Amino acid sequence: xxxxxxxxLYWTARSIERAENTSRLVxxxxxxxxxxxxxxxxxxWRDLLRAMGRDDLFREHFAExxxxxxTEFLLWHPSNPDTVTACVARARENxxxxxxxxxxxxxxxxxxxxxxxxxxxxxRVLQAPHEFLVRVREGSHAFQGVTKATLSQGEAYEFLELxxxxxxxxxxxxxxxxxxxxxxxxxxxxxSSLLRSCGGFEAFRRHESQEVQxxxxxxxxxxxxxxxxxxxxxxxxxxxxxxxxxxxxEQPERSLGMLVARLAxxxxxxxxxxxxxxxxxxxxxxxxAVGSELSGAYxxxxxxxxxxxxxxxxxQ
Amino acid sequence: MVDTAAIPPSRPLGETYDPGxxxxxxxxxxxxxxxxxxALAEELGRLSFEEFEERRRAVELSFVNQGIGFxxxxxxxxxxxxxxxxxxxxxxxxxxWDLLERGLLQRVRALNLFLNDVYREQRIVRDGKIxxxxxxxxxxFMREMIGVDPPGGVYAHVTGVDVIRDDQGVYLVLExxxxxxxxxxxxxxxxxxxxxxxxxxxxxxGVAGIDHYPQELLAVLNAVAPASARGDLTVVLLTPGVHxxxxxxxxFLARQMGIELVEGSxxxxxxxxxxxxxxxxxxxxxxxxxxxxxxxxDPLIFRRESLLGAAGLFNAYRAxxxxxxxxxxxxxxxxxAVYPYVPEMIRYYLSEEPLLPQVKTFLGTDESELxxxxxxxxELVVKTVDGSGGYGMLIGPVSTAKERASFKRRIKAAPRxxxxxxxxxxxxxxxxxxxxxxxxxxxxPFVLSGRITSVVPGGLTRAAMEAGxxxxxxxxxxxxxxxxxxxx
Numbered sequence: 001x002x003x004x005x006x007x008x009l010y011w012t013a014r015s016i017e018r019a020e021n022t023s024r025l026v027x028x029x030x031x032x033x034x035x036x037x038x039x040x041x042x043x044x045w046r047d048l049l050r051a052m053g054r055d056d057l058f059r060e061h062f063a064e065x066x067x068x069x070x071t072e073f074l075l076w077h078p079s080n081p082d083t084v085t086a087c088v089a090r091a092r093e094n095x096x097x098x099x100x101x102x103x104x105x106x107x108x109x110x111x112x113x114x115x116x117x118x119x120x121x122x123x124r125v126l127q128a129p130h131e132f133l134v135r136v137r138e139g140s141h142a143f144q145g146v147t148k149a150t151l152s153q154g155e156a157y158e159f160l161e162l163x164x165x166x167x168x169x170x171x172x173x174x175x176x177x178x179x180x181x182x183x184x185x186x187x188x189x190x191x192s193s194l195l196r197s198c199g200g201f202e203a204f205r206r207h208e209s210q211e212v213q214x215x216x217x218x219x220x221x222x223x224x225x226x227x228x229x230x231x232x233x234x235x236x237x238x239x240x241x242x243x244x245x246x247x248x249x250e251q252p253e254r255s256l257g258m259l260v261a262r263l264a265x266x267x268x269x270x271x272x273x274x275x276x277x278x279x280x281x282x283x284x285x286x287x288x289a290v291g292s293e294l295s296g297a298y299x300x301x302x303x304x305x306x307x308x309x310x311x312x313x314x315x316q
Numbered sequence: 317m318v319d320t321a322a323i324p325p326s327r328p329l330g331e332t333y334d335p336g337x338x339x340x341x342x343x344x345x346x347x348x349x350x351x352x353x354x355a356l357a358e359e360l361g362r363l364s365f366e367e368f369e370e371r372r373r374a375v376e377l378s379f380v381n382q383g384i385g386f387x388x389x390x391x392x393x394x395x396x397x398x399x400x401x402x403x404x405x406x407x408x409x410x411x412x413w414d415l416l417e418r419g420l421l422q423r424v425r426a427l428n429l430f431l432n433d434v435y436r437e438q439r440i441v442r443d444g445k446i447x448x449x450x451x452x453x454x455x456x457f458m459r460e461m462i463g464v465d466p467p468g469g470v471y472a473h474v475t476g477v478d479v480i481r482d483d484q485g486v487y488l489v490l491e492x493x494x495x496x497x498x499x500x501x502x503x504x505x506x507x508x509x510x511x512x513x514x515x516x517x518x519x520x521x522g523v524a525g526i527d528h529y530p531q532e533l534l535a536v537l538n539a540v541a542p543a544s545a546r547g548d549l550t551v552v553l554l555t556p557g558v559h560x561x562x563x564x565x566x567x568f569l570a571r572q573m574g575i576e577l578v579e580g581s582x583x584x585x586x587x588x589x590x591x592x593x594x595x596x597x598x599x600x601x602x603x604x605x606x607x608x609x610x611x612x613x614d615p616l617i618f619r620r621e622s623l624l625g626a627a628g629l630f631n632a633y634r635a636x637x638x639x640x641x642x643x644x645x646x647x648x649x650x651x652x653a654v655y656p657y658v659p660e661m662i663r664y665y666l667s668e669e670p671l672l673p674q675v676k677t678f679l680g681t682d683e684s685e686l687x688x689x690x691x692x693x694x695e696l697v698v699k700t701v702d703g704s705g706g707y708g709m710l711i712g713p714v715s716t717a718k719e720r721a722s723f724k725r726r727i728k729a730a731p732r733x734x735x736x737x738x739x740x741x742x743x744x745x746x747x748x749x750x751x752x753x754x755x756x757x758x759x760x761p762f763v764l765s766g767r768i769t770s771v772v773p774g775g776l777t778r779a780a781m782e783a784g785x786x787x788x789x790x791x792x793x794x795x796x797x798x799x800x801x802x803x804x
Binding site: 001002003004005006093096097098099100101104107108111112115155245246298 | 380381382553557558563567568570571576577578579581582592593594595596
C-alpha cells in the first residue's frame with residue numbers, strides 16, 4: 001500500500017474517533033450537570049478540558065467556564081484544532097484523497113456526517129446539544145460498522161483499525177488520568193459518569209455485579225479484555241493490526257507488545273492511588289511512542305536508493 | 317396522490333414542449349416524438365411533475381451523498397460542485413450508432429498512425445499532405461518524443477471524440493481530445509443513476525451496457541505494458557491530487573479498475589525505473605495511466621516548478637521501462653489547426669474515405685481564410701488552437717462589438733493561434749429545469765486503443781443547461797445526460 005494512502009487512512013480513523021470521543025465527553029458533562037449534586041460545575045468543565053489537554057487554549061479565548069463556551073470551544077471554535085467540526089472535516093479531507101481504497105458506502109457515510117456537522121447551526125445546537133452529539137456519535141458508529149461490513153480486511157482495513165484503536169486507547173487513558181488521584185474516593189454518580197465518558201457504563205454493569213467502586217472502574221477501563229474501549233483491548237487490537245501489516249518485527253510492534261504486556265501483567269495494587277497515576281502516565285507515554293513509531297515505520301518517505309533493496313522489490 | 321393523478325399524464329412533456337427551429341432529437345414537432353423516443357415519451361408522460369421532480373431530487377441527493385462532483389477553478393468557497401445531471405436520456409438507434417462507431421474507430425486509428433508518423437518518419441509532411449510548419453509549430457508538438465517507441469505504436473490510448481449534430485441531424489466530429497480526456501466516470505455514474513431511478517424504462521428498451529468500460533480500459537493498459545515488464549503488472553493512475561477538477565473521476569476509475577491512485581510525490585525514479593513508495597518499501601511501476609498534462613509530467617524535462625509529476629519519469633519512459641498512457645505529445649493531433657487535415661489523414665494512412673464528416677474550419681495561417689475570418693467574425697465561432705474546456709472562445713452571433721474588436725486584434729497579432737468555424741445550430745433535447753425546455757447537446761464517446769481499437773456503446777451527452785447557450789463544457793455550466801444506444 002502507498003505510504004501516503006496508509007497515512008491518510010490512519011488519520012481518517014483517528015479523526016473520526018476523536019470527534020466521537022469529544023462529542024461523548026461533552027454529552028456526559030451536560031448530562032451530569034443536570035444533577036443537583038454537582039457542587040462546582042466550573043470544575044466539571046475544567047476537568048473535561050484538562051482530560052483533552054486543551055484547558056490552556058480554552059482560557060486564551062474564553063473568560064468563563066460556561067456550558068455554552070465550552071461547547072462552542074469543543075464543537076467548532078476555530079482556535080481549537082480538535083473540534084468535532086475540524087476532526088470530521090479532516091477525516092473527510094483525508095478520505096477524499098484515498099477514495100479508491102475504500103468502499104463507496106464508507107465514503108457516503110462519512111460525507112453524510114460531514115454534511116451534518118458542517119451544516120449545523122451553532123445557535124440551534126446550543127439549544128439542544130444532546131441530539132446533535134448523539135448524531136455525531138451515530139455517524140462515527142455507522143462509518144465503523146459500514147467499514148466492517150463492506151471493506152476487505154486487508155492492509156487498508158488494518159490501518160483504519162490501528163488509527164481508531166490507538167485514538168481510543170489515548171482517550172480512555174486521558175479520562176482516567178483526570179480522576180486518578182481521587183478515584184477511590186469518588187461517589188457512585190461520578191464514577192458512573194466516568195464510565196459513561198468512555199461509553200462503558202452499561203458494559204461495566206453487565207460485567208460487574210458489585211457496587212460501582214473506583215478500583216473496579218479503573219480495572220475495567222484499563223484491563224478488560226472484551227470491552228472494545230478498554231486500553232488493553234485497544235492495545236491488543238493495534239498489535240494485531242501491526243502484525244498483519246508487516247510480518248517483520250519492527251519498532252511499533254515491539255512497543256505495542258510491551259504496552260500490552262505492561263497492562264496484562266499489571267498488579268491489582270497498581271490500580272490504587274498513589275500507583276494508578278504513574279501507571280497511566282506510563283501507558284500514555286507508550287501510546288504516544290507507538291504513534292510516532294508508526295509514522296517512522298510506514299508513513300515517512302523511506303527512499304532506499306540505490307541498490308539491492310530496490311532490485312529485490314523489482315523481482316517480487 | 318389523487319391530485320397528482322388528476323393531471324393529464326402526457327401533457328407536461330408531450331403536449332407543451334416546443335422543439336423550435338432547431339433539430340430536436342426527441343420531437344419532430346410538439347406532441348410528436350420520433351420513433352425511437354416514443355416509448356420513452358410515453359413513459360415519462362405518465363409521470364406528474366411532482367413525481368418527476370421527486371425522482372430528480374432523489375438522484376441529486378445521491379450525487380451529493382456520494383460526493384460526485386467536480387472542482388471549479390477561481391472560486392475560493394464551495395469549490396466542489398455537483399455535476400448537473402438531467403433525467404431525460406439521449407437515445408441513439410442501433411443503426412445510427414453503428415455508423416458512429418465505425419466512423420470513430422476509423423478516425424482514432426488514423427490519428428494514432430498519424431502520431432506514429434509525426435514522431436518518426438514524418439512521411440505525411442514529406443508527401444505534402446500537411447504543411448510541416450503547422451505541425452512543428454503546434455504548442456503540443458513534443459520534440460522529445462521523436463524516435464521514442466511506445467509499445468504497440470499506440471499513442472492515444474483513450475480518446476474522447478466530441479460529436480455534434482447540425483440542424484439537419486447530421487453527425488459531425490467537432491474535436492478530438494487525445495491528451496487527457498475526462499468524463500467517462502460521469503457516463504458510468506449517469507447510467508447507474510438512471511437504472512436506480514427508471515428501472516422500468518430499461519426493461520422496455522434494449523439499452524446496450526457500458527459498465528464494462530473500466531475493465532476494457534484496464535485491458536488496454538495491461539496490453540501496452542513495456543516488453544520488459546515481468547510477473548504481475550503494476551498499473552497506476554497518476555492524478556494531480558484532490559484539488560484537481562476531475563479528481564472524482566480519477567478516484568472512481570482507479571477504484572473500478574482496482575489499481576493504485578498515485579500522486580507525483582508517491583513516485584520515485586531511479587536508474588530509469590519508476591517505483592512507488594509503499595508501506596513495504598519501493599514497488600516497481602509498469603504502466604502509468606496519467607491524468608496530468610504533458611508539461612507537468614517530469615520537472616527535469618518540462619516545467620521545472622511542477623510538483624505534480626516525478627523527476628526522471630520521461631527518461632524511464634524513453635528507456636522503455638514504463639508506459640505512459642496517453643503518450644506524451646499526443647496533443648499535436650488535437651491541435652485545432654491540425655483538425656482540418658484529419659480527413660486527409662484517414663485517406664493517407666487507411667486508404668479509406670472518412671465515414672464521419674467534420675466541421676468546416678478556417679485557418680488563421682491561410683491568407684484568404686484569415687481574411688474571411690476577419691470579415692465574418694459575427695457569424696463564426698473563433699477558438700484558440702490549443703484551448704479546451706470551453707475557455708476563451710468567441711461565439712460570433714452572441715458577441716459584442718467590443719469582443720469582436722479585441723479578437724480581431726489578437727488574431728492579426730498571432731494568426732497561427734486561431735481557427736474559426738461556422739456557428740453550428742447544435743441539435744437539442746429536452747431538459748428539465750423547473751419545466752421542460754430544449755437544450756443544445758453534444759456527445760463524447762470514449763475510444764480505447766490497445767491491441768485493437770474499440771468504443772463502448774454510448775458516451776457522455778453534455779447539455780448546455782443555460783437557456784440558449786451553445787457551450788456544453790462542465791466548467792462552463794454544462795450538465796449531462798445518460799446516453800442510450802438501442803440494441804434491437
